[in-house]
Amino acid sequence: MNQAEILDALAGLALFSDLDRPQLEAVAHTMSEEAFPAGQRILRQGFSGSGFFVILDGEVSVRVDGSDVARLAKGDFFGEISLLLGEPPVADVVTLVPVKALQLAGPDLRAFLLAYPPVMYRMLQSVSRRLERANRRG
Amino acid sequence: MSLDRQERISWLTGVPLFASCDKDTIERIADTTGELSFADGQAIVQQGQVGNGLYIVVSGAVRIVAGASELARLGPGDFFGELAVIDQQPRNATAYADGPTDCLALASWDLIALLERDSGLAMNLLRELARRLRRADAQLRH
Numbered sequence: 676m677n678q679a680e681i682l683d684a685l686a687g688l689a690l691f692s693d694l695d696r697p698q699l700e701a702v703a704h705t706m707s708e709e710a711f712p713a714g715q716r717i718l719r720q721g722f723s724g725s726g727f728f729v730i731l732d733g734e735v736s737v738r739v740d741g742s743d744v745a746r747l748a749k750g751d752f753f754g755e756i757s758l759l760l761g762e763p764p765v766a767d768v769v770t771l772v773p774v775k776a777l778q779l780a781g782p783d784l785r786a787f788l789l790a791y792p793p794v795m796y797r798m799l800q801s802v803s804r805r806l807e808r809a810n811r812r813g
Numbered sequence: 814m815s816l817d818r819q820e821r822i823s824w825l826t827g828v829p830l831f832a833s834c835d836k837d838t839i840e841r842i843a844d845t846t847g848e849l850s851f852a853d854g855q856a857i858v859q860q861g862q863v864g865n866g867l868y869i870v871v872s873g874a875v876r877i878v879a880g881a882s883e884l885a886r887l888g889p890g891d892f893f894g895e896l897a898v899i900d901q902q903p904r905n906a907t908a909y910a911d912g913p914t915d916c917l918a919l920a921s922w923d924l925i926a927l928l929e930r931d932s933g934l935a936m937n938l939l940r941e942l943a944r945r946l947r948r949a950d951a952q953l954r955h
Binding site for chain 1: 879884895896899900902905906928929932933935936938939940942943944945946947949950951953954
């Protein structure tokens with residue numbers, strides 16, 4: 676993807692939908708574009724030292740102890756809970772098809788969210804929804 | 814129990830959620846929260862209702878119950894009620910006072926204004942929700 680394509684892709688994602696064009700350009704510049712083949716493990720359960728990922732294209736499976744607990748696709752993101760808590764991931768994230776994603780290095784997430792409060796608020800909404808779902812299942 | 818403004822400010826300063834807030838912000842929170850008292854067993858918020866604010870336990874204890882299951886027990890300094898404010902969905906649980914309980918209540922719009930104004934506070938809240946999410950997920954698997 677070239678820079679303009681990445682910008683268009685970012686502009687269409689809920690996580691970044693409150694940002695203006697210059698902010699989107701800065702985000703595209705801060706995050707690195709990564710391509711993963713099908714079947715690759717991007718996050719590994721129990722192993723720290725990864726990053727925050729936003730899916731631009733493709734689909735991944737979230738697996739806990741080998742069983743599929745969720746599917747994520749374009750616009751979804753993962754890795755943030757471990758980074759926020761400073762704990763290793765509690766799930767594997769494995770690509771089901773070739774995946775394009777933007778990656779932010781783990782240590783940069785905190786500064787990134789503080790620099791873009793609307794992105795933090797969107798993330799807060801996402802974590803709230805997941806927590807409500809988890810509470811309903813409990 | 815009733816806290817005067819100065820006591821409220823000094824008490825709020827010790828609440829972990831507000832650890833990153835500066836003096837101005839703490840004063841703003843002190844001036845926008847209202848103190849509410851609840852009798853043992855009284856419902857503070859009800860599952861299914863629209864969220865009208867965030868509650869911080871000042872004294873006493875609170876049981877968070879969804880359907881038949883107890884999700885959490887909270888004590889002084891803990892907060893609840895934030896989920897329905899943030900995602901504007903009906904309350905997903907009922908909070909009962911466990912013994913006589915006092916809370917400070919922060920209205921939805923005041924919480925949202927605070928989060929927009931103080932990204933350190935938003936970060937603290939995000940981390941606490943991440944912690945609760947991980948705990949809830951772990952409980953589901955066991």
